[in-house]
């Protein structure tokens with residue numbers, strides 16, 4: 021522990037650990053020391069001189085962002101000298117600033133505007149011409165306007181330290197200094213937009229948002245990203261029923277202000293012009309638009325007929341639909357249609373993990389835990405590509421706490437650069453490779469093991485046995501593909517397991533078996549697109565699809581029902597770590613309905629009482645059925661994430677490792693959904709690849 | 717890129733001065749000595765130094781942009797740098813610069829067509845005590861007068 025020292029700020033005494041930055045000590049006392057370049061979590065820069073403070077017995081003003089507390093320091097943050105210095109700094113910053121606030125994207129939420137408003141001088145003594153250079157486009161998502169840049173280096177640091185990309189630098193000196201991209205005139209990077217987000221002024225602007233709106237014209241809706249399984253909170257700026265931007269400046273949610281390209285930009289599929297807005301029914305071989313009532317009646321009539329005849333149903337759910345929808349779907353399928361032929365795209369062996377962890381508490385790691393874990397072992401996953409938030413957390417943990425990272429992957433990954441040991445292991449060789457790291461892993465103190473689809477079935481049990489043999493606390497993350505892949509398992513979208521991993525009496529068919537079943541009468545797909553890569557054995561099967569777009573599967577359907585996206589509905593989703601969060605609808609798309617409502621309407625049309633289908637009521641049922649989901653609804657409504665362990669006991673699953681395979685999405689792809697995001701397809705890094713990291 | 721055996725030897729020696737994970741420390745000397753041989757810090761040179769020191773390309777680029785002694789375009793065999801900062805300016809630095817420009821027929825950061833001379837108006841070189849100062853390649857010349865500069869440039873032209 022470092023020693024505590026007494027310091028005085030603006031006449032008030034306080035005690036802080038020696039070495040505390042003055043800017044932080046002041047903040048803790050409620051005293052603001054204005055700053056541009058200082059940014060919590062990133063290296064110190066002391067470039068802007070906005071934070072100058074006066075320290076007694078020190079002849080010159082000192083930057084509060086790098087000055088550390090020492091015994092007896094007496095500091096003034098509002099003395100005449102300091103006030104004058106701030107004015108001077110701002111006058112300097114403005115000397116070459118275009119002051120084009122009326123058209124600048126940042127206007128209204130600009131830190132420079134705010135500082136000048138609060139601390140600045142109203143007049144400038146500079147009469148020299150301003151240096152003007154034209155705006156530059158570095159990528160479809162990043163634009164740079166050098167005259168507006170105040171050279172705080174925030175963007176440079178967030179990209180290098182935060183993302184591990186290091187795509188930005190500063191070229192030249194003095195008044196002609198400017199930020200430069202790694203590809204000379206363009207960026208080769210993650211296209212995450214973190215640099216734009218962190219820029220205090222309007223120097224970096226976003227391709228999709230720039231010059232579209234004023235910030236105060238939008239309403240902001242905090243919801244959960246619908247892409248990968250990490251569960252970032254994305255705050256959508258909405259104007260006239262259109263999503264204008266995504267960010268998380270308020271740092272609500274498990275991701276702080278982090279978002280990858282998908283959470284920040286790939287909401288654009290919602291307004292893609294191929295979005296389905298009316299139900300379609302096949303008439304004379306062709307899909308024709310019909311009314312909702314006609315489509316629902318067609319589905320219900322067929323379902324009733326097949327059910328009455330004792331025919332075979334197959335139901336495949338989605339890894340992006342809500343827990344409520346998944347729960348309700350399997351419940352209706354099992355009780356209403358009388359089938360256990362229900363499944364989803366399985367991307368990781370969670371069931372075996374939970375079975376192996378039976379009887380333990382604290383065996384699963386949350387996203388927050390990844391920031392504090394002393395050691396982390398990454399097995400068979402390219403985190404920077406597949407789980408950007410988790411990669412970001414581990415990197416921050418390494419930066420701030422020197423966490424010991426280990427990678428065991430088939431090819432190079434970005435995490436290798438910060439790993440204590442990076443080992444290449446091909447499929448099947450992972451456990452042997454991990455054995456070789458035994459001593460180093462045990463020395464970490466505590467360990468979180470994150471594994472992808474390479475570890476499944478028996479290998480999961482062996483991994484847990486290995487973790488036990490280390491003699492240190494070990495926690496696990498079973499990496500799953502999509503925003504609610506976890507919820508799909510927890511809610512029982514499986515032929516052998518119901519909600520909460522409870523075994524069903526007569527297990528049904530798994531998804532590939534349904535497709536291969538020549539006697540299947542009805543295939544009902546809720547947000548799944550299996551026919552992209554498989555064929556349907558029974559050409560005559562009646563196919564019902566609920567989706568946003570006319571996917572390969574929808575093209576084969578007899579009835580297509582237009583579904584609402586995650587950004588258009590209520591409900592909860594569970595991330596890959598098991599944290600439940602609540603969605604909030606940001607917009608409405610005409611003609612589309614939430615899957616929960618569609619399933620409910622089908623049940624009603626069939627005359628089956630499946631219970632009330634509002635998200636709240638279904639969630640209440642989940643709370644009572646699935647262990648760990650019994651989180652107070654108010655906690656979720658307030659925007660918090662609750663870590664769940666949906667079972668603690670043996671899981672009688674039919675471990676079918678051959679059915680488990682990640683879809684292998686990269687940073688720039690997102691299954692069928694990703695194909696309808698113009699942004700994801702427009703960046704030159706798209707589609708990217710796994711396990712082939714090269715540093716630029 | 718391949719360099720002369722002498723330069724390669726020098727590069728190996730410089731790289732050897734730093735621990736394996738601190739090779740970026742060699743960025744500046746490498747750029748300087750490679751520039752001497754190649755004549756400019758071209759894009760290929762930046763890539764090469766980035767590669768050899770394991771430093772992201774953009775960070776090498778930052779260094780090139782920052783230091784005035786690194787040039788992206790070829791400079792003359794003799795790079796004439798005249799200081800016009802305060803100390804030199806007070807004792808004729810500005811006149812000296814204009815004199816040089818006229819004599820060489822080139823301006824700031826320009827290179828003569830024959831490639832012998834290039835000219836640059838520079839900021840303080842730390843030679844204020846002997847102002848006005850001129851630096852030609854790595855050599856300093858103190859208390860330079862227009863006449864002295866003429867002699868200097870003429871003699872250099874002869875050697876070349």
Ligand code: SF4
Nearest residue numbers: 179209210212213215
């Ligand atoms: S978009 Fe992201 S990866 Fe690209 S330069 Fe900005 S911060 Fe770096």
Ligand code: SF4
Nearest residue numbers: 169170172173175219
């Ligand atoms: S672009 Fe923005 S974040 Fe980057 S240095 Fe300039 S002002 Fe700072």
Ligand code: SF4
Nearest residue numbers: 245247248252280283
């Ligand atoms: S890391 Fe995953 S959850 Fe977060 S923004 Fe990216 S795709 Fe969305």
Ligand code: FES
Nearest residue numbers: 055066068069085
């Ligand atoms: S905040 Fe301290 S110098 Fe910029």
